[in-house]
Amino acid sequence: MNIDDPKLTAFALDELDEPEKSTIAREIAQSPEAQRVVDETRELARALKSEFAAELNQKAKPPLSLSDIRDDPWFWGIGRPLAIAAVLAIAAIIAGIAISPLGKKSEVAYSPVNLPAEKSADVKAEVTPEFHEELEATAPATSAIAKNESAAVDAYRRDETKSLALPPAAPMPPVSIAQSGIAAGRAKSAIGGFARAAKMAPAQDFGSNRYGDIRQPSGEFNTAAYDHIFENPFLEAKSNPLSTFSIDVDTASYSNIRRFVNEGSLPPKDAVRVEEMINYFTYDYAQPADGKPFAIHVDLASCPWEESHRLVRIGLKGKEIATDKRGPSNLVFLLDVSGSMTPPERLPLVKQAMRLLVEKLTENDRVAIVVYAGASGLALPSTPGNEKEKILTALESLEPGGSTNGAEGIQLAYKTAQDNFIKGGVNRVILSTDGDFNVGVTNQGDLIRLIEDKAKSGVFLSVLGVGTDNLKDSTMQKLADKGNGNYAYLDSLDEARKVLVQQMNGTLVTIAKDVKIQVEFNPEKVASYRLIGYEKRMLRKEDFNNDKINAGEIGAGHTVTALYEVVPVGGKVNPAASVPPVDPLKYQANNSKKTSQSDVATASSEMLTVKLRYKKPDGDKSELIEKPVIDSNAAFASTSPDFKFAAAVAEFGMLLRDSEHKGNGTFGSILEWAQEGKGSDANGYRAGFIELVRKAQALKKS
Amino acid sequence: MTESQQNVEELLRRFEVPLLQYATRITGNSERARDVVQEAFIKFQRNGAVAPAKTATWLFTVCRNGALNVCRKEKRMMYLDEEIIESRPDEQPMPFERIEQREASGFLMKILATLPPRQQEVLQLKFQNDLSYQEIAEITKTTANSVGVLIHTALKTLRERYAQSAREFLPFEPRTT
Numbered sequence: 045m046n047i048d049d050p051k052l053t054a055f056a057l058d059e060l061d062e063p064e065k066s067t068i069a070r071e072i073a074q075s076p077e078a079q080r081v082v083d084e085t086r087e088l089a090r091a092l093k094s095e096f097a098a099e100l101n102q103k104a105k106p107p108l109s110l111s112d113i114r115d116d117p118w119f120w121g122i123g124r125p126l127a128i129a130a131v132l133a134i135a136a137i138i139a140g141i142a143i144s145p146l147g148k149k150s151e152v153a154y155s156p157v158n159l160p161a162e163k164s165a166d167v168k169a170e171v172t173p174e175f176h177e178e179l180e181a182t183a184p185a186t187s188a189i190a191k192n193e194s195a196a197v198d199a200y201r202r203d204e205t206k207s208l209a210l211p212p213a214a215p216m217p218p219v220s221i222a223q224s225g226i227a228a229g230r231a232k233s234a235i236g237g238f239a240r241a242a243k244m245a246p247a248q249d250f251g252s253n254r255y256g257d258i259r260q261p262s263g264e265f266n267t268a269a270y271d272h273i274f275e276n277p278f279l280e281a282k283s284n285p286l287s288t289f290s291i292d293v294d295t296a297s298y299s300n301i302r303r304f305v306n307e308g309s310l311p312p313k314d315a316v317r318v319e320e321m322i323n324y325f326t327y328d329y330a331q332p333a334d335g336k337p338f339a340i341h342v343d344l345a346s347c348p349w350e351e352s353h354r355l356v357r358i359g360l361k362g363k364e365i366a367t368d369k370r371g372p373s374n375l376v377f378l379l380d381v382s383g384s385m386t387p388p389e390r391l392p393l394v395k396q397a398m399r400l401l402v403e404k405l406t407e408n409d410r411v412a413i414v415v416y417a418g419a420s421g422l423a424l425p426s427t428p429g430n431e432k433e434k435i436l437t438a439l440e441s442l443e444p445g446g447s448t449n450g451a452e453g454i455q456l457a458y459k460t461a462q463d464n465f466i467k468g469g470v471n472r473v474i475l476s477t478d479g480d481f482n483v484g485v486t487n488q489g490d491l492i493r494l495i496e497d498k499a500k501s502g503v504f505l506s507v508l509g510v511g512t513d514n515l516k517d518s519t520m521q522k523l524a525d526k527g528n529g530n531y532a533y534l535d536s537l538d539e540a541r542k543v544l545v546q547q548m549n550g551t552l553v554t555i556a557k558d559v560k561i562q563v564e565f566n567p568e569k570v571a572s573y574r575l576i577g578y579e580k581r582m583l584r585k586e587d588f589n590n591d592k593i594n595a596g597e598i599g600a601g602h603t604v605t606a607l608y609e610v611v612p613v614g615g616k617v618n619p620a621a622s623v624p625p626v627d628p629l630k631y632q633a634n635n636s637k638k639t640s641q642s643d644v645a646t647a648s649s650e651m652l653t654v655k656l657r658y659k660k661p662d663g664d665k666s667e668l669i670e671k672p673v674i675d676s677n678a679a680f681a682s683t684s685p686d687f688k689f690a691a692a693v694a695e696f697g698m699l700l701r702d703s704e705h706k707g708n709g710t711f712g713s714i715l716e717w718a719q720e721g722k723g724s725d726a727n728g729y730r731a732g733f734i735e736l737v738r739k740a741q742a743l744k745k746s
Numbered sequence: 747m748t749e750s751q752q753n754v755e756e757l758l759r760r761f762e763v764p765l766l767q768y769a770t771r772i773t774g775n776s777e778r779a780r781d782v783v784q785e786a787f788i789k790f791q792r793n794g795a796v797a798p799a800k801t802a803t804w805l806f807t808v809c810r811n812g813a814l815n816v817c818r819k820e821k822r823m824m825y826l827d828e829e830i831i832e833s834r835p836d837e838q839p840m841p842f843e844r845i846e847q848r849e850a851s852g853f854l855m856k857i858l859a860t861l862p863p864r865q866q867e868v869l870q871l872k873f874q875n876d877l878s879y880q881e882i883a884e885i886t887k888t889t890a891n892s893v894g895v896l897i898h899t900a901l902k903t904l905r906e907r908y909a910q911s912a913r914e915f916l917p918f919e920p921r922t923t
Contacts, residue, residue, distance in 0.1 A: 050898035059879045085901055095854050096874035100763050
């Protein structure tokens, strides 16, 4: 008999009447297969009944007003008829207004969502967005992720074998390394949901086996998703003279790491993004003097964790804009109010953070609040910044509840921002969430395309991540990246103050977009080099001059720092920095001495040239800045405090990642460099770093 | 205390929590669910003349209508739009985040939460409230036959996912080499 017959299920659940029941029973008797299905169904029904029963017995429910009524004799005697009568009377008077008889709670008035007509199309949209296609190029197996969880698991396994098969420092082009890294990470984040299996096998060491980078603090469910990071390898300067990447002003990784350490555990490796740690701190680079939006500074010295290597620091400093010179701002707060945002360090923290920001606004600014949960809506239409009370009241009345439809909220937020667009001003959506986009049309590829599309309208995006167990770190980072934005992680009100008040203009005012850096190394001086961090920001060398390629933004007063570890020609090469040799090319005239141009280059005393391209915030044609660099053989001991501090942060990141490139550095030497590099430390961030290193050191020992 | 008050009190004791769970699953919000259940009982009190055998069906039906009204009011279109309910893609990540489910419910409930809302609803009516296909059909305004198909499909999916998860994650052999 057909075992996929609803009648079989009905039989198992005793829902059939005679004579059907007997008929089916006879058929089942003939088929062991059917008998098995019936048994399984009954087994499952029993399990479901007990789980559902457990749901009813959940403790710690807030007392029901209904139960109160029941236990209150007064109410049963007099109060209740009165209440009902009152309700009926009111209802009769105000016909048509729905009221809850005993409800006291004021509700946020959600106004209807006016979604563009494409919404229903979105719902049915096929699940193969470009984003997946892009991944397919390097990891075909992972394209099926969104379609099927089991496929994702398989894909992940295949991907895992693939990555294991890579030699430790395989000289692959950085771009494909970064991409397969993303692919592998995505596969893992897709199975992140299955991490609950920890509950089924509690005795096993979940953290260190196959799931090295999915963390399980205290055995609780954890769906936090971190993309796997393959570190940039050393590359030979002769065969790879160009290194190209997008700048990154995100800082989320550092505050996320700090949260882990403060909670008493070392962060998962893949939560450590070294460039975001370095860029968490501001460095004292001189402001641009030539009317350009930013200045480039390059300095270099011996590499503290590998004496024979050179450490090159490239620093960008965005033009500062005085607070009173900031243009009028049109801000839309897009707040996740889903149930998962309930804990104090989530929605309540976000509300506090927003309050800080609102305090700073003036009558020239406008604020709207869009919330999203099971449904999304406009909680506050665009309101002038001096109507603080109105804004704060709306903010205050937000309550978490329901599940999350991020996509719908994002659409509405961008629409609101566009409707109130201030030409020449700051137009920005500030998204705050624990990162869950789990209901409705959402799949990551669609979402990213949506954001990318909206970013073209001149509305920029800031992402403020909150929460712990569920933080979709990788999604947040990608959204900010594609949405011409920045991503910060709020682990405390102090952090909110840093991001939204102290660095308000940097967060809000974009002074240049699509900022790309390309470094050309002179093979006569440089044997090999390695970019520290920026794994998720690598670009192809062709992308540098291609204005269609999106890259990072820089805000007013922001500093961006990148470090290269360079092996000089003739220098001692440590094993981790050695580049496996590649066979000489057979068909290329590998005889560069013939061209006169390379004569010039080889005669040059320059070690490298930093080239930088950027666009004005509203422009679409890039401008170029170049800066050649000569190595003056400075020693690390004699460099600036900032240089030392940046090196300390980078090495800290590498130790946390247990990087094969960490060299001789220890927590002790990091502390030493950081102390020397502490400088005036007006805000105490560097002291905080030193404290963090000490805690991490203690954790590592224990 | 009159007979009808006693009756209501008894019904409250028996149905209050299941109804709350039911309305919470539809509205996604326990506060709203509380209002909905409250109103249902007040209506019951007023209405009075419900045949005892039909009481459960009556209460669940009224609650469902109330909960759907809340959805309508708050534009929880995900639940209202029939097409979306039926076609909601199954590949969605597990919504572990639903606070109200997180504490007490186990593994199976996590998988359950990945089913389309309509399937979750019928399973809840069937296995939490022990209602028959016919009663469920009356509450959800469909036929007993459709309820049968829904439950069958839901159980099948649950079984598959449960088995798959167990297969993928149970064999954690400590490494011996």
